[in-house]
Amino acid sequence: MCKDCGCSIGHTHEAGAHSHADMTHEHVHTHADGTVHSHAHMHEAGIDHEHDAHDHVHANVAISDAKTIEVMSKILSANDEEAAHNRAHLDEDKILCLNLMSSPGSGKTTLLEATIKSGKFKIGVIEGDLETNRDADRIIKAGAQAHQISTGETCHLDAFMVHEGLHHIDTKGLDLVFIENVGNLVCPAAFDVGAHLNVVLLSVPEGSDKIAKYPVIFRRADCVVITKTALLPHFDFDMEEVVREVHKLNPKADVIALDSKSGEGVEKWLKFLQYKKEFR
Structure with missing residues (x-):
């Protein structure tokens, strides 16, 4: 419920409102080996799966009263539990899942x-956007499975949305599942969606100062991908500054510079994926 970015306590999923009274619902999964697994989720009365960033719960004066903080803590705890559940299912199928985050237009879909x-991986993609199926259509045209989640006014995906999305993808035999989060450098960083790795994209036109301005998302990145490098001659973009700022926040993060259109640097990205897939 970030007042500045358009979130509210309640949000609407593509299939309708996702608000819960005291209730339990059950999911049933059939795995690659033919085994069936079911599990139940208990939801607190009146709590939606719409959250503020973890780091802002106590800092935001709009949610500083004890009751609101208590509700937010329950919401975030439920989200983290669902994220762990998502990861467990992906682990069972030996699938590496990556959460792609960035501002709009940085080149995630490209x-x-x-x-x-x-052609190196069998891939499924969960797409998150406020409206339209355009990105999912592009992914399908490129040759992979995709499911679009339209979030309405919500500026990030959460673990419950991703769980629902995974039910719309045939994960049997997949190597990788990508979650293309809603374009936003703030809220997506705070929500564990069940991925194994967080990847943050920064395009050359955005400028090299964005890392210092939006430290939370870059601090949580396992890999930072600098995109649209073909435009470097036309922008005042300091690559050395980017690497320095990333490693100041997160010394273990990989930094990969590439241009998806020309193909320059893409092979390094593919090798990164292969390595993480084999040795995670």
Whole structure:
């Protein structure tokens, strides 16, 4: 419920409102080996799966009263539990899941298209946007499975949305599942969606100062991908500053510079994926 970015306590999923009274609902999964697994989820009365960032719960004066903080803590705890559940199912199927985050227009979908067209992996994609199926349509055209989640006014995906999305993808035999989060450098960083790795994209036109301005998302990145490098001659973008700022926040993060359109640097990205898939 970030007042500045458009979130509210209640949000609407593509299938309708996702608000819960005291209730339990059950999911049933059939795995690659033919086994069936079911599990139940208990939801607190009146709590939606719409959250503020973890780091802002106590800092935001709009949610500083004890009751609101208590409700927010329950919401975030439920989300983290669902995220762990998502990861467990992906682990059972030996699938590596990556959460792609960035501002709008940084090249997430274009990078996914290049990755799919390389033919090196069997890929499924969960797309998150406020409206339209355009990105999912592009992914399907490129040759991979995709499911679009339209979030309405909500500026990020959460673990419950991703769980629902996974039911719309045939994960049997997949190597990778990508979650293309809603374009936003703030809220998506705070929500564990069940991925194994967080990847943050920064395009050359955005400028090299964004890492210092939006430290939370870059601090949580396992890999930072600098995109649209073909435009470097036309922008005042300091690559050395980017690497320095990333490693100041997160010394273990990989930094990969590439241009998805020309293909320059894409092979390094593909090798990163292969390594993480084999040795995670």
